[in-house]
Amino acid sequence: MDIEPLHNERYSLRLGEGVFLRHRFSEEIFKKATKAFSHFKEIMDEFGVTRYRAVATSATREARNRDAFVRQVKQKSGIVLEIISAKEESRLGREAVISALGPESPPRCIIDLGGGSLEISVLRDHHVLQGRAAAGGNGAVDDHAGHP
Numbered sequence: 001m002d003i004e005p006l007h008n009e010r011y012s013l014r015l016g017e018g019v020f021l022r023h024r025f026s027e028e029i030f031k032k033a034t035k036a037f038s039h040f041k042e043i044m045d046e047f048g049v050t051r052y053r054a055v056a057t058s059a060t061r062e063a064r065n066r067d068a069f070v071r072q073v074k075q076k077s078g079i080v081l082e083i084i085s086a087k088e089e090s091r092l093g094r095e096a097v098i099s100a101l102g103p104e105s106p107p108r109c110i111i112d113l114g115g116g117s118l119e120i121s122v123l124r125d126h127h128v129l130q131g132r133a134a135a136g137g138n139g140a141v142d143d144h145a146g147h148p
Helices: 027-046 058-062 066-077 086-101 138-145
Strands: 054-056 081-083 109-113 117-124 127-135
Touching: 027 066, 054 058, 054 066, 054 086, 058 066, 058 081, 058 086, 066 081, 086 109, 086 117, 086 127
Parallel strands: 054 081
Antiparallel strands: 109 117, 117 127
């Protein structure tokens, strides 16, 4: 299935900020996230989007107040967040890379540095031959190093 992007926008939240040390989202992160998701909902409405998948990954899995976070995002923006497993997060990342490169340039190795982990996948014909994951992505390293 070919998908043609109609609009592309990023909103840096740094959800993992503090989560890997304190294991909870701060009130500031709650505010920033609800603002961001409300903005994305407006864009979705503008383009008539009725089906979507909004996923929450590593930082949300680590946060003890994740259920309150997901509830607030839904209440304030109308967007339902799905907290996905590390395995599903990895699969989605691989699929995105494979899709972006196209069939002419199959990747042999994908390295994914996220907020809470580093993952390396060695592939052949779009299938993982070997993969390794380690805790300590850029958000976790920042937290343990005392960086904001």
